[in-house]
Amino acid sequence: MNKHDLLKKHFGYDSFRPLQEQIIDDVLAHKDLMVVMPTGGGKSMCFQLPSLMLEGVTLVVSPLIALMKDQVDSLRANGITAGYFNSSQVGTEQQEMLQLLKENRLKLLYVAPESIQLLLHHLKPTDISLIAIDEAHCISTWGHDFRPAYTQLAYLKKSFPEAGLIALTATADRATRADIKKQLAISHAQEYVASFDRPNLTLEVRPGNDRLAQVRRFLKKYQDESGIIYCLSRKSCEKLSDKLSSLGFSVAAYHAGLEHRFRESVQEQFIKDEIKIVCATIAFGMGIDKSNVRFVIHYNMPKNIEGYYQEIGRAGRDGIDAHALLFHSYADVIQLRNFASDSGNSEVQIAKLERMKQFADALTCRRRMLLSYFNEYLENDCGNCDVCLNKPDFFDATLIAQKALSAVYRMNENASLNLLIDVLRGAQNATVLDSGFQAIKTYGAGRDISWNNWQQYIIQMINQGLLEIAFHEFNHLKLTPQAKAVLFEKQPVKLAVIPKPEELAARNTRAVQEDLPSEINKDLYAGLRKLRMQIASQENLAPYMVFSDATLKDIASRIPLTIDEFEDITGVGKHKLDTYGEIFLNLTQGFEMMREGDFIYRVVKTKPKKKKKNGPKKDTVMESVQLYWAGKTLEEISEIRALKTDTILTHLGKRYVSHKDVDLNAHLSSEEVKEIEPLYATYEKEKALKPLFEHFNGKYSYGKLRLAMYLIEATVTIK
CATH class of the missing domain: 3.40.50.300 (P-loop containing nucleotide triphosphate hydrolases)
Structure with missing residues (x-):
């Protein structure tokens, strides 16, 4: 069976993700590889599918002892023979796994690095067709999760010279990738680095x-x-x-x-x-x-x-x-x-923290x-x-960027961020003078910009990919191809205007819509989730091992009515089609037949909710507060509720007095409260805001004044 047929049969996909097919082809050719793919990007497929096409066993080294059973269960749910060997098993379980290995009844064997020595004398060099080192960043001191047990894995390549070795990780910068290959004795290995973008x-x-x-x-x-x-x-x-x-x-x-x-x-x-x-x-x-x-x-x-x-x-x-x-x-x-x-x-860890x-x-x-x-x-x-x-304001910063990038170039890419700023500002401290960088053409070219603003601008240039930090080279700044386009091809650069602290504090985030896409039948989707949970409970599986949410949403959108239509659903392979197809089709067919009437089916029965007559009145304060908690601005709440913003501020003030669980910093500063506070006695006496409004000549709206009165009443000063 070819790789595309296996992909559909065991994993339910019609096509590979980017880079997967090229990697699989190289694995089948017994090449050593270094693969960096983001979490959820399909790393496991790169060794799981080839294991079905290679003779012998694929040995998967993983530090995740607690999860090996789940990984193996997931493979078995896809119709793939797999097992694991680690210290969490009792002796009889280990012996059972060794017997399966001896009888050539396993395609993948997961093992912890600490347990490999116990396996070696049970394995002949010809038994192993592929070695997969998962979470490979654990072998590198440059990586973010160094594990000493991983440093002994280089002997695997020597013990099984005919087997290809694939090192996989979700996160590794250039220095870490080079170190991984060196530690595993595969310095010649080709690198595959997938896109790290997760737009969802x-x-x-x-x-x-x-x-x-x-x-x-x-x-x-x-x-x-x-x-x-x-x-x-x-x-x-x-x-x-x-x-x-x-x-x-x-x-x-x-x-x-x-x-x-x-x-x-x-x-x-x-x-x-x-x-x-x-x-x-x-x-x-x-x-x-x-x-x-x-x-x-x-x-x-x-x-x-x-x-x-x-x-x-x-x-x-x-x-x-x-x-x-x-x-x-x-x-x-x-x-x-x-x-x-x-x-x-x-030093590296502190630089990465920064x-x-x-x-x-x-x-x-x-x-x-x-x-x-x-x-x-x-x-x-x-x-x-x-x-x-919530975009900030931007300005044309091409000249500023060119000054900074030119200085990096003239300093031979041998300066840290702090030294670069000192040189741009023409500092005469010992570090600058000892380096000799006071002699370059761009020394002092940025005297007119403050040290803090230069820091912000350079960080933005790093963020935009014009510069990168070489952590393994004393945190020196390096030019990227994009930087060279700015320096030599006059590519424009825009940087964000650095906001004042009070402006930064007032930024609001837009509420994220969590509704299901409109084309999905929500009742059917709820029923599919309920059915999946029932099956998972009966078979002692995680629900996603039956079908993923993405698969259920595809079913709820397309409503397959035949086995052929169901087989076209994303994530439905031959094994799962045979196992679960008819059960789920009963649900979709029942839904389709009754779409014109009430939707009633055996898994979930939905009944229209009866409207309460003469129910309690809505809490108008809480309606405003809940919208505020959801991230809405005052203006948005005002529009939604058809009320004035001053009224919304009053609602927030009332809630603050009773529960103190709303953040009002963005609407009234401590300085404003201090200015208004002396007039609190006047308000208490007259119970009217008009005298205060007139006293300040309209400087504060009635809503702000009311808010201040609530805060003072609660004897709280906002910091």
Whole structure:
């Protein structure tokens, strides 16, 4: 059977993703390869499908002991013979796996790096056709998740010289890729680096004040959806999990301090959709092939962009829209800097932390910045991050960019960001004078721009892919091909105007629409999810192992009525067609027959809700507050509710007095409160705002004055 037939039969796809087919062809030719593909980009396919076409066994080295069973179960659900061998198994289970190996009844065998030595004397060189090193960044000290056990893997190539070796990771910059190949003794290996762009992920960053209230409001938009919340410490995982649980969310904590059996239980329940949210340290999520994670929240800032990218990549693996929300604060940076200082390779780790902070503070498209970090460049802004949805003002900065890039060029690309700024500003400190860079033509060419503004402009140039940081070369700045176009081809550059602190604080993010696409029959989709859950429970599988959300949405959109039509659905392979096809067709056929009348079927019965007569009146204050929590601006709420913005401000003030769970910083500063406060006695006496309005000659609207009165009444001063 050829590769395209196998792709359809076992995985349900009609075509390969970008690079997969070329990689598979090279694997079948026994070539050694270095493959970098983003999480959810199809790395596993690059060795799983060839294993079906090669003689012998594919040995998959993975650090993810807790997940090997799920990976093997998923393969078996696709009709592929697979097993695993690690320290979590009892002796009889290991012997059973060795017997299957001896009888040539396995196509893939997953093994932890610590357990390989126990396998070696059971394997002949001819038994192994392919070696796949998954999460290969773990072998490199340049990588973000170094694992000492990985450093011994070079002997695999020597022990099985006829087998091809493929190293795979989701995140590795140039220095890390070179180190991986060197460590695995495959320096000659061809590199395949797939696009890191995940356009279905909405990227958003918020300041870390009042995080719990923000998380609670965010989660209300994702009722009954799966998500991960990453925390910096074990204590914060448990504290946040307990708080969210008390608020009625389906949530559990996961970290290395918990008993193994408890962690395993949390993971299994999450995979099976029995727990919707996991509050976790970075120990959770590696290798989880759960396709329907709809959001990832970073409760604290990650230590580097590689880790951040890998963690957000666990959302939206089915290609459907998902949301990545990051909170950051100065306290996070201090704590992470302390961690980095105590680690090996501390200078590199601190530099990568600084790059992560720059991402959080970015004024330009976050996706362009993220991709440029991995040496991939977008020509246009993405339109799907919080910066793009709330664009700052831009100005023509071509001359500024040319000065900076020219200085980098004349300094032979041997300067850090700080030294570059000192040279541009004509500083005469010891570092500049010792370097001799005061003699270059662009020395002092940017005296008219402040040090802080130069820093912001250069960071934006890095974010736009005009410069890159060589972490393995003392963090020196390097020119990219895009920079050369600016220097020598007069390509224009636009940079964001650096906002004032109060303007930055007032930026609002656009609410994200979470509705299903209009062409999807929502009742049918709900029924399909219910049926999938029933099947998964009966067969002790994770629901996505039956069919992914993307497959269910394709079914709900196209409504297949025959086996042939069902086989055309994305994600339906021959094995799953034979196993589940008729069960799901019963549902779609029943839906189609009854579309003109009430939709009633055996899995989910829907009845129209009866309208309550003379029910309680709506809480007008809470209607405004809930829209505000959902991210709407005052103007948007005013338009939606057909009320004046002053009235909306009054509603927010009332809520603040009673619960103190709305953030009013953007609408009234501490200075304004101090100016208004002396007139509070006048208001209390006359119970009227008109005297205050006239006193300030209309400087403050009635809404702002009312808001100030509520704040003063609550004896609170906004900071």
